[in-house]
Amino acid sequence: MNDLINHLKSLRITHIYCGAGARNAYLLDYLKDFKILFHFDERVAAFMALGHAKATGTPAVVCTTSGTAVAECLPACIEAYYSEAPLIILSADRPKRLWETYAPQTINQNEIFTPYLRSHFSGTIEAYKQSNISFPFQINLEIDDRALNYKAAVATSFKEDFESSPVVLAIFTESSKNYEKELSQLENVGAMLYIECTSSLYYKESRFRVNDESLILRLLKNQTIQTVIKFGRTPITKIWRELDRNLFAVKVYSYQNEKFGLEFASFLENLPKDLIPTKPWNYPEQELDQLISLYPLSDIAQYQTIANQVEQGDIVYVGNSMAIRYWQLLNNRISVYANRGANGIDGQIATAIGIANTTNKIVHCIVGDLTFLYDLNSLVFKLPENIRIHVVDNGGGRIFERVNINKKMVLAHQLDLKFLIQGFIDSAKVEVYKACSEQTNEFWSCYGQT
Numbered sequence: 001m002n003d004l005i006n007h008l009k010s011l012r013i014t015h016i017y018c019g020a021g022a023r024n025a026y027l028l029d030y031l032k033d034f035k036i037l038f039h040f041d042e043r044v045a046a047f048m049a050l051g052h053a054k055a056t057g058t059p060a061v062v063c064t065t066s067g068t069a070v071a072e073c074l075p076a077c078i079e080a081y082y083s084e085a086p087l088i089i090l091s092a093d094r095p096k097r098l099w100e101t102y103a104p105q106t107i108n109q110n111e112i113f114t115p116y117l118r119s120h121f122s123g124t125i126e127a128y129k130q131s132n133i134s135f136p137f138q139i140n141l142e143i144d145d146r147a148l149n150y151k152a153a154v155a156t157s158f159k160e161d162f163e164s165s166p167v168v169l170a171i172f173t174e175s176s177k178n179y180e181k182e183l184s185q186l187e188n189v190g191a192m193l194y195i196e197c198t199s200s201l202y203y204k205e206s207r208f209r210v211n212d213e214s215l216i217l218r219l220l221k222n223q224t225i226q227t228v229i230k231f232g233r234t235p236i237t238k239i240w241r242e243l244d245r246n247l248f249a250v251k252v253y254s255y256q257n258e259k260f261g262l263e264f265a266s267f268l269e270n271l272p273k274d275l276i277p278t279k280p281w282n283y284p285e286q287e288l289d290q291l292i293s294l295y296p297l298s299d300i301a302q303y304q305t306i307a308n309q310v311e312q313g314d315i316v317y318v319g320n321s322m323a324i325r326y327w328q329l330l331n332n333r334i335s336v337y338a339n340r341g342a343n344g345i346d347g348q349i350a351t352a353i354g355i356a357n358t359t360n361k362i363v364h365c366i367v368g369d370l371t372f373l374y375d376l377n378s379l380v381f382k383l384p385e386n387i388r389i390h391v392v393d394n395g396g397g398r399i400f401e402r403v404n405i406n407k408k409m410v411l412a413h414q415l416d417l418k419f420l421i422q423g424f425i426d427s428a429k430v431e432v433y434k435a436c437s438e439q440t441n442e443f444w445s446c447y448g449q450t
Contacts, residue, residue: 002029002265004139008034008088012058014086016090017045019072020370020397021065022193023092025405031063040370040397040411042069046076050087059135066093066143067105068344077136081116086135089113093122095144102234102259104241107344110140147246152264155251158229159272162441165226165251166190167219167281171239174198174340176232178247182255183231185273187359190278192216193226197318198326198392202335209355212285212333213237214447219283220247222345227254230267234261236324236340288329291397291443299394299434300326304388305433306366317355319367320350322399323392327366345371349378349389356384369393369417376420392433393417401437 016034018024019042028319039045042064062276064070070091080087094106118134124142137153141365144184155161168191177200179439193209193224195202195218210216216239219225234240243252243260252265280400292301303326310316316336318324324338339351351373352365363386367375371389383389396412421427 001125001128004125004141005030005033007128009166011086011088013061013088015049015320016061016063017049017052017054018063019045019065020400020411021069021092021399021407022409023065023094023110024063024090025065025409026143026145027063027090027141027401027435028090028231028406028408034061036063036408037347038074038210038408039412041374042072044143046073046087046089047079048182050076050080050085053080053086053135054083056085058150059088059176061090061138063090064092065105065108065341066091067107068109070109070432071189074113074116077113077138080136081118084135087137089136089138091112091140091142092288093142095142095146095360097144097263098244098430100261101261102341103244104234107342111138113138124365136295148216150246153226153249155253155266158227158266158268161227161251161253162189162272163276163365165222166279167225167297168278169216169220169225169228169239170193171235171237171254172196172199172201173226173230173232173235175446176201176340179231182206185271185275188277189275190280192281194237194239197324197336198236199340200335203333210285210334211327211329213239214402215283215285217242220250223249225250227253229250230257231255233340235318236328236338237269239323249427268307285378287448288447291446294446295439295443297434298439299392299398300440300443301331302392302433302435303327303366304330306364306392307358309388309390310364311362314362314364315355315359316364316366317348319365319371320345321368323368323371342372345374347375349375352389352408353378353384355389360386363387363391368397369395369413369415370397370411372417373415374443379421379424379426379430380413381425383429389428389430391430391432392435394437394440395407395433396437398437398440401441 016036044061049062096193119137121404122140170186170191172195191410227443252263318327318336356363396410401408416431
């Protein structure tokens with residue numbers, strides 16, 4: 001890291017314009033000698049850096065997390081290329097071992113700005129070596145948060161792994177609608193079923209269905225669950241990230257899908273027909289209703305209020321990142337649309353508007369406050385008659401309060417969103433639900449998740 005910092009200092013850089021994210025949060029402590037200015041919209045941050053570079057003639061940096069956040073810098077990079085402005089894009093990336101696996105927030109961002117770069121570096125922080133550069137210049141840093149003592153379990157055969165695991169976890173995600181037969185087969189042999197809200201099988205009832213993410217994580221960590229199989233695309237649940245990051249001795253299979261979302265997983269074409277049922281298990285889940293009543297201003301209470309407004313036949317679109325996690329936690333059996341390919345928060349309202357334009361059904365768009373602000377210009381013109389936009393406002397990116405990263409990434413604000421939307425043509429189609437972060441923190445403390 002010293003080589004990178006020293007190089008930035010040698011370029012007389014003073015300001016870094018920073019977007020919010022878990023990956024680039026790792027860099028903040030190293031960048032403490034620079035003035036860091038935050039913005040939730042990377043496109044805005046990139047143009048701020050561009051303006052700074054043009055006005056001073058010295059390089060300025062925009063720093064982003066991985067995924068679509070990097071892509072938001074493309075317009076500023078194009079302008080910097082043609083106006084020959086000294087812009088640097090410092091993009092935090094997932095490690096190379098996850099490239100092309102469809103892991104969360106992992107895109108091909110190495111040289112994503114080609115042909116609008118004149119210099120480029122991609123690699124780990126420790127490998128950084130750069131001297132003669134031209135602008136625009138991308139520094140793409142691979143950030144790996146995997147435990148140093150991580151060792152992947154070696155799969156043998158699914159039948160052997162299934163029958164040797166005290167509990168087997170089957171995760172059904174988006175694009176798992178054709179696997180109802182497999183779900184029934186696994187249910188009949190006692191597998192634990194985790195069905196995500198993006199799956200068209202979300203409505204399924206089963207005594208083997210579990211929705212308590214924290215319970216599943218405990219069973220993984222104590223090796224009660226030793227075998228996991230996913231059906232469909234990369235799961236929403238943080239279980240999938242933990243499988244890559246910390247969990248040992250867990251054998252992972254991906255059913256009829258070579259996009260594992262992990263470095264280590266095994267492809268499975270068909271389920272064996274002669275699986276021996278697992279031993280009976282019973283792990284009680286935590287009750288939500290009492291906690292929601294106890295904390296009526298918490299985030300999850302606001303999402304419950306929204307869910308109560310959804311009628312049979314309505315369509316639901318849920319934004320990233322905490323919004324869809326809360327919807328999953330509520331376990332209300334209402335399946336949803338979501339942009340979970342790259343997991344960005346950009347364009348969420350616009351996506352819901354596009355869905356609404358295809359149907360006469362009511363479309364509920366459910367997002368958090370930063371996601372709403374990111375896509376605010378979607379409200380400029382008249383909205384479809386059948387859209388309802390629900391915004392849970394907790395005053396920032398509060399997901400970062402629940403993870404071990406620099407809390408500056410919360411980007412706390414005191415904006416009055418209800419006042420902000422009054423000037424838009426269809427402001428009546430937008431409802432803001434004010435949440436209390438203190439009550440939310442109390443809820444999570446009682447619910448037992450970190």
